Structures are given as C-alpha cells and as structure tokens.
Amino acid sequence: MFILIVGVGRVGSALARTMLREGHEVSCLDEDPESHARLEIGLEKPWEDLGGQFTVGTGLEIEALRAAGIERADAFVASTDGDNTNIVIAQIAKRRFGVPTVIARVLDPFRAEWYEAQGVHTICPTRVAIDMLEQEVRAAAKRVAGIAPPEGPVDFEHDEV
Amino acid sequence: MADRMYVIIAGAGKVGWNLARELLEKGHEVTLIEEDRDRYATVEQELEHNIQYGDASELWVLERAGIERADMVIAVTGDDEDNILICQVAKEKYGVDRIIARVNNPRNREHFDLLGVSPVVSATDLILRLIEHEVPEYGLVHLLDLAEERLEIIEMLLADDAPAAGKRVGDLDLPAGTLLISVLRDREGFVPTADTVLQAGDEILAVLDPKLEEDLTAYFGPAGERR
DSSP: OEEEEEOOSHHHHHHHHHHHHTTOEEEEEESOTTHHHHHTTTOSSOTTTTTOEEEESOTTOHHHHHHTTGGGOSEEEEOSSOHHHHHHHHHIIIIITOOSEEEEEOOOHHHHHHHHHTTOOEEOHHHHHHHHHHHHHHHHHHHHHSSOOOSSOOOTTTSOO | OOSOOEEEEEOOSHHHHHHHHHHHHTTOEEEEEEOOHHHHHHHHHHHGGGEEESOTTSHHHHHHTTGGGOSEEEEOOSOHHHHHHHHHHHHHTTOOSEEEEEOSSGGGHHHHHHTTOOSEEOHHHHHHHHHHHHOGGGOEEEEEEETTTTEEEEEEEOOTTOTTTTOBGGGSOOOTTEEEEEEEETTEEEOOOTTOBOOTTOEEEEEEOGGGHHHHHHHHSSTTOOO
C-alpha cells in the first residue's frame, strides 16, 4: 500500500525504512530538508533509489500534502515532534482527504485518550512507557517484599497514620 | 456584554495581554495562560492571579483554570495548531459556547474552518481588508462575511462603462440570491427600488451568496472584464 509519513524524526524515519523494506510504497514529508539524511541511516543505497519519496514541507500546507501524494495514500502517519500539529494534520488527512487509515503520534496521554475517543486514532509512546514501567516496578516490589502487591487501589488520603 | 463573563485567554503575547487588561477593566473575570516562563513572570507583575503558568493545550492546565465554567475561550498564541486544538477541546470536550481563535498564517484559515473552529481573527486578513477599502480601484470590498450562513455583504463601485450603468434596477435581471440593499451617491445613501436608475460612480451595497460574487460583479465592473 501507499503510506504517507509526516515528520521524519527517530520514529518517522524508522517506520519509513521498515515499511519500505516490507515492500510498501513510502512517501515522507518534513519541513527540514536535513531530515532526509536520517531516512538513509543504515541504508545501502539512497532513499529514492530504493523507491522512497521525500518532500520538503509541512503537514499544514495542502500543496505539500498533495505533492507528497496524500490523495492516493492508503495510510497516513502524523509523527512530527508536535502533539497539536499531529492531531490537526491527522484530522485534515481524514476529513479533507478521506485517507482510510490515519494514525497520530501523541505524547501527552490525556490528549491522546480524548482524541482517540473522538475517532482520531492515536499512538501514545508515553502511555506505553508508563505501562511498562509500572509492570517492572510492580515486579520489583514483589521480589523485594516477597509478597503480592495490595489488592485494589490504595487510599492515599487516609492510609497515613 | 453587560453580564460578567468568565473568559480564558491562551497566550499572553501582546494580543492576549492587552485583551486580558481590557476585559478586566470592563469587569469580566479573566484567566490568562502562558507557557513561556519569562513572559509569564513579566505579565504576572501586572495581572497577578489573573495569569497562570502552563501549556494551554494540556487538558489539566485548562481544567485548573476552570474551563468547565468558562463562558468564553480565546486562543491567541503564536501557533495555529495550538489555537485550533485549544478551541476544539474547549468547544467539544468542555462545551464552552463561545470561542475565538487567532489565525497567524492566513493559509491555515481553511483548517480552522474544517475543524469547526470559528470565529477566527487574522491580523493579515484585517489589514488586507483595510487595503481593499483604501484602494477603490480594487472594485469590490467585503463588508461582512457570514461563512456558515453562506451570505456576504459587499460594496462595489459602479464602473463608468459597467453594463448596469444607466439602467433601472428592475431591468437588470440580477441573479437569484442577490439583493441590492443600498446605493451611496453624492455622499447620501438610499435604498434602491426597481425604478432606481444606477449611475456610474454609485457605491452599491449588496447582500448575496458568495458563490454569486462573479455573476454580480459582471454587472457592475468595467464592461467585458471579469474579476
């Protein structure tokens, strides 16, 4: 399928390489021309020679989105470093261009949760990290105390005597 | 505006700060939210408890400012995505009835419309309007745009060789959905009737569906020229 990725940071560039390697058509859009170099990390040939596409521009510029091929995109990933930018451009991709699959990377768990409920599919790396850390810390506490963690939530206001 | 409103303003730049000051002077309750620490410290010296430090696109910051009871939210940060998000959340999550958003880059205006964020204020657009008004040969001036209602009021100068010059209004056969509401001639305004004969140099106010703008200007602009 044809995938458009806006924001070629660590996440966007890694996703772009993987998807290209798996045989998809990948187009990237980033306002920083230098981010092209990040796309090619570890690649044996230039990004374009491998069939990738790269456009300089922002996800708010309709012309840049068109140049990057949004009209034929099967999937759209908003992975810039701005939560609000990702939320806004994901909605543009969905509502204006009707892209079937739209995913926004949102670091703030509260914003991610609310927009997810509004139908904007969000991925929240912070939420993932919180969940993993909680699991690890619980496991450590179990090992240290040699007992099971308390059942249910702790009443923070009344448990200190 | 007689009632006291609770207004949350996101962004304590020049616009936000002055707006907060004016609204406070009018007796309204205001909370300004600013995410830049230095700017916050500066404005806090004057506005004291009326400004809070934080990122207004974080839900807990809006909740701490009391968004649930806000009558109006005004987003005037220098970032259009932030302004869109703050207003979208204010309206759709917290049910704030009245929102106003600033558009920094006029090209982003369509995104505000798409996501239901209105009304918007754009300094660039306002200045362009003034230019239209100050430069008469521009021909057509927008006096009022009601985008949702799909109506606008425009002012046009009747060109010397316009098809409508010297004609009765009743003979013009104007497109349905347009109405001439007044004529300004020799510094006097009047409401035209079907018998009014239009003259070159008349300033004409019309209400119409924006889609019909070209059709209407064809009658009033220079002959053979379409804007």
